[in-house]
């Protein structure tokens with residue numbers, strides 16, 4: 119009996135090595151018209167925790183694995199995917215991810231600056247929150263700069279969350295970032311988080327910060343249910359959160375947006391980022407670069423046309439200095 123295309127699944131696609139290696143011989147792919155949309159909220163060891171029927175009474179987490187037909191494409195937290203198989207969400211139920219929807223943004227990193235192999239760590243987020251302590255530990259501007267570069271490269275809006283204001287004032291650090299126009303919020307032990315909540319409202323925000331800056335404290339205050347969500351993930355993966363390098367998406371109370379905690383992301387390898395990716399975030403200077411700079415200008419040499427652009431009053435010196443600081447931060451590690 120003839121089968122309808124929608125009855126096929128990835129096991130029906132015969133994958134045989136072709137003449138040029140392991141490319142599938144056939145281009146016929148099952149359509150999976152009955153697949154269900156889901157959001158990937160955690161990833162660990164080949165298991166994906168997905169939320170289906172989000173926002174309805176039937177909302178439930180479903181554990182899934184990737185279907186073979188996805189090939190080498192990685193699935194990351196924040197991805198919108200299509201699922202087939204057992205979607206009951208029961209303890210032993212396992213669904214299959216058959217499709218990854220096009221991403222609106224991709225936060226990437228390279229393993230380190232000399233290794234150009236890049237990987238996506240979070241998809242579809244629109245804001246990158248750089249969590250930095252004002253003291254204990256001391257702020258690390260170079261790491262903040264590198265995280266900003268990653269945000270601009272990903273097309274995400276940056277936000278500075280400056281914690282521990284009860285230990286040191288924010289003025290010096292805020293002044294350093296003023297020319298970049300990066301919005302900031304200041305928090306302190308036991309303080310009110312209304313302003314931060316305002317920035318997170320209705321958005322998908324990734325939180326990045328190195329150990330000890332108070333990121334877990336913020337996450338737990340923003341999402342009172344966070345520990346329970348973490349223990350659910352641990353039950354699926356059998357591992358503790360901090361041994362995992364995967365991000366974790368948590369919904370804010372009252373469906374006020376999502377935060378994505380990134381316990382394993384403590385630095386950014388930026389080998390994949392070009393000067394164009396960075397300067398694109400500086401409209402006033404990008405225009406000058408297009409008009410005045412020689413091809414392949416890295417904007418750090420004497421022949422860079424941006425100095426003349428600033429001298430003619432099209433942008434401020436502080437903006438150009440800040441851009442150059444970020445361009446230099448692309449190179450070398452997080453320290454120094």
Ligand SMILES: Nc1nc2c(ncn2[C@@H]2O[C@H](COP(=O)(O)OP(=O)(O)OP(=O)(O)O)[C@@H](O)[C@H]2O)c(=O)[nH]1
Pocket residue numbers: 281282283284285305306307308327328329330331332333334335336
């Ligand atoms: N004084 C002060 N201490 C804070 C504040 N926020 C967090 N802390 C303390 O700073 C320490 C580190 O906080 P965490 O929330 O665990 O920091 P983290 O960034 O999640 O660090 P890791 O768990 O190592 O990734 C804890 O002892 C917190 O109690 C703050 O606003 N003021």
